[in-house]
Amino acid sequence: MRRHLDHGVTVALMLAAGVAGAQLTPGSAGTGSSPSTGTGSTPAPSTPGTTQAPETPDLGTPGSDAPTAVPGTGAPGGTRPTPRVGTGGRDLPPSPPGIAPSSIEETPGSSQPGRAISPAPALEPSAEAEQVKEGVTGAPDSEEKPARREPLTLARLVARAREADSRVEEATAELRKFQALYQQARWAWFPKFEITVGAGGPTPEARNDGLGGPPTTEATYKGDLNFGRVGVTMFSTGNAVLPLYTFGKLTALEKAGAQGPVLGAALRERTRNEVGFQAAQAYFGYQLARNGLQQIEEVSKRLEDAAQRIERLLKEDSAQVSAVDSYKVRFFRQIVEARRAEALQGRQFALAAIGLLANVGPEDAVTVVDEDLELEEDVPVPSLEQAMVRAEQSRPELTAVAAGIAAREQEVFIRERSYYPDLGLAGFYDVRFTTSTTRQRTPFAFDPYNDRTGGVGLVMRGTFDIPIKDAQLEQARAELDKLRAQEKQIRAGIRLEVSKVHGELVAAWSRARAFGEAERSARRWVTAAFTAFDLGTGDTRDLVDAFTAYAQASGDKGKSWHDVRVGMAALARVTGAPLAPGE
Numbered sequence: 001m002r003r004h005l006d007h008g009v010t011v012a013l014m015l016a017a018g019v020a021g022a023q024l025t026p027g028s029a030g031t032g033s034s035p036s037t038g039t040g041s042t043p044a045p046s047t048p049g050t051t052q053a054p055e056t057p058d059l060g061t062p063g064s065d066a067p068t069a070v071p072g073t074g075a076p077g078g079t080r081p082t083p084r085v086g087t088g089g090r091d092l093p094p095s096p097p098g099i100a101p102s103s104i105e106e107t108p109g110s111s112q113p114g115r116a117i118s119p120a121p122a123l124e125p126s127a128e129a130e131q132v133k134e135g136v137t138g139a140p141d142s143e144e145k146p147a148r149r150e151p152l153t154l155a156r157l158v159a160r161a162r163e164a165d166s167r168v169e170e171a172t173a174e175l176r177k178f179q180a181l182y183q184q185a186r187w188a189w190f191p192k193f194e195i196t197v198g199a200g201g202p203t204p205e206a207r208n209d210g211l212g213g214p215p216t217t218e219a220t221y222k223g224d225l226n227f228g229r230v231g232v233t234m235f236s237t238g239n240a241v242l243p244l245y246t247f248g249k250l251t252a253l254e255k256a257g258a259q260g261p262v263l264g265a266a267l268r269e270r271t272r273n274e275v276g277f278q279a280a281q282a283y284f285g286y287q288l289a290r291n292g293l294q295q296i297e298e299v300s301k302r303l304e305d306a307a308q309r310i311e312r313l314l315k316e317d318s319a320q321v322s323a324v325d326s327y328k329v330r331f332f333r334q335i336v337e338a339r340r341a342e343a344l345q346g347r348q349f350a351l352a353a354i355g356l357l358a359n360v361g362p363e364d365a366v367t368v369v370d371e372d373l374e375l376e377e378d379v380p381v382p383s384l385e386q387a388m389v390r391a392e393q394s395r396p397e398l399t400a401v402a403a404g405i406a407a408r409e410q411e412v413f414i415r416e417r418s419y420y421p422d423l424g425l426a427g428f429y430d431v432r433f434t435t436s437t438t439r440q441r442t443p444f445a446f447d448p449y450n451d452r453t454g455g456v457g458l459v460m461r462g463t464f465d466i467p468i469k470d471a472q473l474e475q476a477r478a479e480l481d482k483l484r485a486q487e488k489q490i491r492a493g494i495r496l497e498v499s500k501v502h503g504e505l506v507a508a509w510s511r512a513r514a515f516g517e518a519e520r521s522a523r524r525w526v527t528a529a530f531t532a533f534d535l536g537t538g539d540t541r542d543l544v545d546a547f548t549a550y551a552q553a554s555g556d557k558g559k560s561w562h563d564v565r566v567g568m569a570a571l572a573r574v575t576g577a578p579l580a581p582g583e
Contacts, residue, residue, distance in 0.1 A: 150367075151367040151368055151369040152283075152354065152358060152366070152367065152368050152369065153369050154279075154280065154283050154371070157279045157282075157283055157354060157357070157358055157368075158276045158279045158280060160279075160357075160358040160359060161275045161276055161278070161279035161357040161358055161359075162272040162275055162276050162279075164358065164359035165271075165275045165357060165359065166359075167271050167274075167275060168268065168271055168272055168275060170271075171264075171267055171268035171271040171272075172268060174264055174267065174268070175261065175264035175265055175267075175268050176264075177264070178260030178261050178263060178264035179260065179261050179264070181257055181260050182257040182258055182260045182261055183257075184257065185253050185254050185256065185257025185258075186254050186257065188250055188253050188254070189242075189243050189250050191240040191241060191242045192240060192241070193238060193239075193240045194238060194239055194240065195236065195237070195238040196235075196236065196237045196238070197235075197236045198234070198235055198236075199232060199233065199234040199235070200232065200233055201230065201231060201232035201233060202227070202230035202231065202232065202436075203230060203231045203232060203233045203434050203435070203436050203437065203449070204219070204227040204228060204230060204436065205217060205219040205220055205227060205228025205229050205230065205231070205436045205437070206220050206434075206436065206437040206438065206449060207219075207220050207228075207437070207438045208220070208438050208440075209438075210438050210439060210440055210441045210442075211440070211441060211442050211445065212440060212442055212444060212445030228436070229436055230436055231434055231435030231436025231437070232434070232435055232436075233432065233433070233434040233435075233449060234432070234433050234434075235430075235431065235432040235433070236429075236430075236431050237428075237429065237430045237431075238428065238429050239426065239427065239428040239429075240426070240427055240428075241424045241425070241426045241427075241459060241461070242424055242425045242426075243422055243423075243424045244423050244424050244425055244458075245422070245423040246417075246420075246422045246423070247417045247420040247422075248413065248417055249414050249417050249418070249422070252410040252411075252413045252414050252417075253410070253414060255406070255410050256406075256407040256410035256411060256414075257407075259403040259404070259406045259407040259410075260403075260407070262399065262400075262403040263399075263400050263403040263404060263407075266396040266397070266399040266400035266403065267396070267400055269396040270396040270397060270400070273396070273573050273576065274573070275357065276569075276573070277569055277570060277572075277573040278353075278357060279354070279357045279358070280565075280566065280569035281566055281569070282350050282353040282354045282357060283350075283354065283368065284373065284562055284565045284566050284569075285346070285349075285350040285353075285562070286347060286350035286351060286354065286368055287368075287370075287371055287372070287373050287562075287565075288346075288373060288558055288559070288562040289343050289344075289346040289347035289350055290347060290370065291372070291373060291558050292339075292343045292346075292555070292558060293340065293343050293344070293347065295551075295554045295555070295558065296336060296339060296340045296343060299336055299547075299551060300333070300336055300337075300340075302526070302530065302547065303329065303332060303333045303336060303547075304333075305530070306329055306530075306533070306543065306547075307326070307329050307330065307333065309533065309534065310325055310326050310329060310540075311326065314326060320536065320539060320540075321540060325540050351366045351368070352366075354366055354368060373558065373561035373562055373564075373565055374512075374516070374557075374561045375561070375564070375565075379568075381502075381505060381506060381509065381571075382571075384498070384499060384502050387498050387502050387571065387574075387575050388495060388498055390575040390576070390577055391494050391495075391498050391574060391575045391576055392491075392494075393576075393577075394575060394576030394577040395494055395574075395575070395576040396576060397490055397494070398487075398490065398491070398494070401483065401486060401487045401490055402487075404483050405480070405483050405484060405487065408476070408479055408480040408483055409480060411476045411479075411480075412473070412476045412477055412480055414476075415469070415472050415473040415476045416473060418469050418472070418473075419466070419469060420462070421460045421461060421462030422460070422461050422462065423458065423459070423460055424458070424459050424460075424461065425456060425457075425458060425459070426456065426457055426458070426459040427454075427455070427456040427457075428453075428454060428455060429453065429454035429455075430451055430452075430453045430454070431451070431452050432448070432449060432450060432451045432452075433449075433450055434449035434450055437449040437450060438450075494574070497574050498571075498574050498575065501567065501570045501571050501574045502571060504563070504567055504570075505564070505567035505568060505570070505571055508560055508563035508564045508567045509564055511556070511560040511563070512557070512560040512561050512563075512564050515553060515556040515557040515560045516557055518549075518553040518556070518557070519550070519553040519554055519556075519557045521553075522546065522549045522550035522552075522553040522554070523550060525546040525549060525550065526546045526547060526549075526550045528546070529542045529543045529545075529546035529547070530543065530546075
């Protein structure tokens with residue numbers, strides 16, 4: 001008995017997984033971590049005119065951790081569901097339930113109302129998010145106590161995180177900037193009116209007959225200090241140029257600017273996907289900690305029964321137990337209490353993360369629905385080839401880099417046409433009036449005090465800094481080649497990321513099925529061992545062995561189902577689309 005009690009202590013119940021499951025690590029799924037696509041910066045194309053093409057971010061390359069692809073071709077065994085991996089093709093088979101408002105309804109055939117099967121965050125939860133937003137901000141102004149908020153489901157949590165997270169707000173502001181740059185590029189042809197209006201004085205007297213004749217007053221002569229009746233002068237000048245033909249530069253600038261909103265929307269969608277995945281991590285981490293606490297409560301009760309039985313046998317001087325057995329069981333109970341504290345801390349951390357992601361105020365309590373991590377139905381997993389196709393079609397990073405390449409191509413075109421001049425229609429005017437001078441009525445007399453001129457005409461504008469233009473063109477071509485190389489890296493990184501996450505999900509399914517069977521067998525073993533111990537036909541050795549196996553299997557089962565649920569959310573993130581039933 002003593003040797004096996006020592007072995008049971010080393011296992012430490014394995015229920016500390018509740019703490020590990022509550023950690024938030026973006027990009028992690030199962031027992032590993034998925035590579036995430038980082039963001040850098042790529043200089044925006046600089047174009048002639050009054051605006052620039054949209055800035056193209058350096059999307060970086062997803063992580064390079066080597067994936068462990070485990071083919072999910074095993075057949076279901078026992079009563080526990082197993083993943084079914086497709087055989088390829090461009091159409092994806094039925095896949096895990098997506099996060100949608102309908103996914104929070106009661107599961108058909110479930111004996112527990114309100115339990116939801118919702119493994120992956122939704123891609124477009126706009127309707128649900130608007131309802132949540134109205135519920136948060138549309139409360140009437142009154143002194144009555146506000147109504148209690150409904151507990152957060154996974155769908156509601158993901159929807160709120162995708163709309164209210166500060167990173168999403170930042171991406172939305174960036175999108176508005178790209179939209180403004182596009183409007184600036186569209187109106188680059190609009191003439192720039194330069195108008196000057198002024199007045200000043202004093203102005204000396206200058207009088208003649210208005211035909212350019214000699215001065216008519218003494219003060220008009222120069223060379224003395226007699227200024228006569230001084231006055232003030234007022235003037236206004238203006239000019240503008242309307243581009244008529246720029247050899248395609250303005251059209252290319254508008255095309256480059258049009259890629260800005262596309263790029264900004266793709267980056268915002270990537271941020272939303274990442275935030276939604278983190279919300280799913282926090283949600284399932286909370287459920288894992290909660291389930292771990294339930295297991296600890298069950299173990300504590302069994303330990304209490306065993307301790308009471310040992311104390312009773314010791315008082316009866318039974319040879320079945322000794323004082324050492326009492327010390328070891330007491331030690332084991334303290335280990336359980338320590339694991340309980342860790343699980344409570346993990347649950348508290350998960351609730352704090354949920355409140356942060358859902359943008360819940362510090363004075364509001366965070367409540368989450370109770371949901372079992374174990375799935376009671378067979379949820380098929382798409383094949384690796386199908387996941388690859390989905391990622392190629394839906395990843396927002398690919399949309400963003402494609403928009404960036406299109407903008408860079410237009411920049412190269414603009415630099416190539418910068419050698420040609422711009423043709424336009426120019427107009428100008430100059431109006432001046434002075435109160436102390438005579439306006440000249442003949443065009444042959446120069447009159448800087450009272451002038452009224454204006455006109456329009458065709459103009460051609462260009463520069464001859466050929467060496468500088470050559471350098472700018474080469475720089476634009478180099479930036480385009482750099483972005484195309486980054487696109488290749490991103491595609492390769494996405495394939496590696498999908499392979500890793502898919503392999504981890506398939507492996508998690510296999511572990512969940514195996515640990516589920518092991519946990520059921522260990523539960524029967526514990527029941528039989530306790531019964532034999534109570535009847536006096538079994539010793540503490542069998543009891544401790546059964547208890548150790550049950551504790552280990554329960555912890556591994558909960559962690560493996562946590563890995564399955566997080567892995568399904570991770571697969572939805574790396575493929576860029578929700579995995580909804582019937583697809």
